[in-house]
Amino acid sequence: MNVIANEDGCGVLVVGASAAGLATAEALRRKGYRGGLTVLGAEPHLPYDRPPLSKQVLSGAWDPERAHLRPQAALSALDAEFVLADPAVGLDPAARTVHTASGRALRADAVVVATGLRPRTLPGQADLAGVHVLRTLDDALALRADLLASSRLVVVGEGVLGAEIAATAHGMGLEVTMAGPQPAPMTSQVGPLVAGLLAELHTERGVRLRLGAGVSRLSGHRGKVTGVCLDTGEVLPADVVVVAIGADPATGWLASSGLRTDNGLVCDSRCRAAEGIYAVGDVARWHHDRLGVSLRLENRTNAMEQADTVAANILGDDQPYRPVPYFWTDQFDARIQVHGVLPAGAEVTVTDGDLASRRFVALYRHDGRVTGVLGWNMPKQTRLRRQEVVDALPDLAPALR
Numbered sequence: 001m002n003v004i005a006n007e008d009g010c011g012v013l014v015v016g017a018s019a020a021g022l023a024t025a026e027a028l029r030r031k032g033y034r035g036g037l038t039v040l041g042a043e044p045h046l047p048y049d050r051p052p053l054s055k056q057v058l059s060g061a062w063d064p065e066r067a068h069l070r071p072q073a074a075l076s077a078l079d080a081e082f083v084l085a086d087p088a089v090g091l092d093p094a095a096r097t098v099h100t101a102s103g104r105a106l107r108a109d110a111v112v113v114a115t116g117l118r119p120r121t122l123p124g125q126a127d128l129a130g131v132h133v134l135r136t137l138d139d140a141l142a143l144r145a146d147l148l149a150s151s152r153l154v155v156v157g158e159g160v161l162g163a164e165i166a167a168t169a170h171g172m173g174l175e176v177t178m179a180g181p182q183p184a185p186m187t188s189q190v191g192p193l194v195a196g197l198l199a200e201l202h203t204e205r206g207v208r209l210r211l212g213a214g215v216s217r218l219s220g221h222r223g224k225v226t227g228v229c230l231d232t233g234e235v236l237p238a239d240v241v242v243v244a245i246g247a248d249p250a251t252g253w254l255a256s257s258g259l260r261t262d263n264g265l266v267c268d269s270r271c272r273a274a275e276g277i278y279a280v281g282d283v284a285r286w287h288h289d290r291l292g293v294s295l296r297l298e299n300r301t302n303a304m305e306q307a308d309t310v311a312a313n314i315l316g317d318d319q320p321y322r323p324v325p326y327f328w329t330d331q332f333d334a335r336i337q338v339h340g341v342l343p344a345g346a347e348v349t350v351t352d353g354d355l356a357s358r359r360f361v362a363l364y365r366h367d368g369r370v371t372g373v374l375g376w377n378m379p380k381q382t383r384l385r386r387q388e389v390v391d392a393l394p395d396l397a398p399a400l401r
């Protein structure tokens with residue numbers, strides 16, 4: 001058994017070597033922590049960034065190396081031990097010991113769970129060649145290789161990831177069809193007005209939308225995918241299929257830990273799941289005490305911001321984590337940025353620019369109160385409007401329930 005802890009028995013173990021895990025390790029050092037630091041990762045790669053995977057890495061505009069979050073020299077300066085390609089398989093919270101697939105037992109004073117998400121799949125998908133998910137660098141490279149050798153792609157899923165993949169693959173010269181139950185791309189994330197504009201954008205550029213119908217199954221021939229069957233009976237022919245129907249928190253390895261998992265590792269307002277056990281990033285479900293609700297955010301900015309709070313709390317602070325949610329997405333020439341929340345049924349008012357020119361900022365209100373701001377190719381004005389969401393933060397709770 002291999003036990004890693006520093007000499008005085010005081011060390012921090014971060015499980016998950018990606019955006020949130022690395023940000024936690026860096027925040028600890030920035031705040032003056034000089035003790036033992038181990039970062040455990042399931043993948044063989046040093047930390048890399050995920051947003052470029054569906055954009056620059058998939059299109060080939062970037063070499064995969066460019067997606068790495070830090071150069072080797074910066075990682076060396078961090079003075080952390082990276083244990084890679086060895087997934088955690090169990091956690092004993094009382095002993096603060098993590099067991100890994102290869103048989104290591106890593107003991108620490110504080111354990112940070114930063115294991116992110118696992119993509120959902122469709123029944124039978126694993127038996128068919130040509131069907132992909134997109135979460136990891138290896139997923140992106142495998143999908144790219146298949147797209148380069150194919151002409152017809154069907155994207156199952158009309159959320160943020162599905163819409164980004166459709167846009168990128170269309171730019172690579174493929175015939176792309178997007179399928180999913182919502183009436184327009186990203187309806188549940190941005191509401192019907194902006195989703196309608198996204199539908200126009202995708203259609204104008206040549207992406208075929210087959211929305212408003214569920215996907216019943218995948219069809220195949222001799223172990224290779226041939227199409228996607230909709231509830232309506234329509235079959236969408238495909239050489240390649242990407243399944244982008246959401247992802248679930250990667251908490252399976254915590255099943256016997258006794259910690260509470262319920263759509264994420266459940267934490268208090270300090271992002272603490274138990275004494276000495278914290279969670280950060282996409283996997284963390286914590287209590288936003290100003291909103292009075294339990295939240296889990298799946299975005300890049302949250303991974304950074306939450307890491308800062310977790311590092312501070314490990315070092316003895318007592319900080320609640322109270323972010324204003326933020327995400328962005330890039331599709332064709334559109335950059336869409338969202339601060340706050342955009343609840344279903346919100347009233348939408350354009351405050352800057354106009355919809356027709358596809359440069360605008362819109363405020364979302366629920367029961368007359370501002371809950372969020374969305375900007376489409378207007379980053380400066382969007383940032384300025386963010387303050388209205390910050391001011392309204394204590395009133396957001398009803399919109400989140």
Ligand SMILES: Cc1cc2nc3c(=O)[nH]c(=O)nc-3n(C[C@H](O)[C@H](O)[C@H](O)COP(=O)(O)OP(=O)(O)OC[C@H]3O[C@@H](n4cnc5c(N)ncnc54)[C@H](O)[C@@H]3O)c2cc1C
Nearest residue numbers: 016018019020042050051087088115116281282298299300
């Ligand atoms: C293709 C793609 C595009 C995206 N685009 C955007 C965007 O445009 N804007 C935006 O705001 N957000 C975007 N996101 C979301 C953003 O990338 C995530 O919110 C962010 O990566 C979360 O970081 P994380 O460290 O919490 O989780 P992850 O990045 O998922 O990292 C978790 C890490 O933990 C590892 N792990 C899992 N299980 C174990 C285990 N048992 N033991 C050890 N390690 C384990 C995983 O291998 C992984 O490396 C995108 C995500 C994807 C997948």
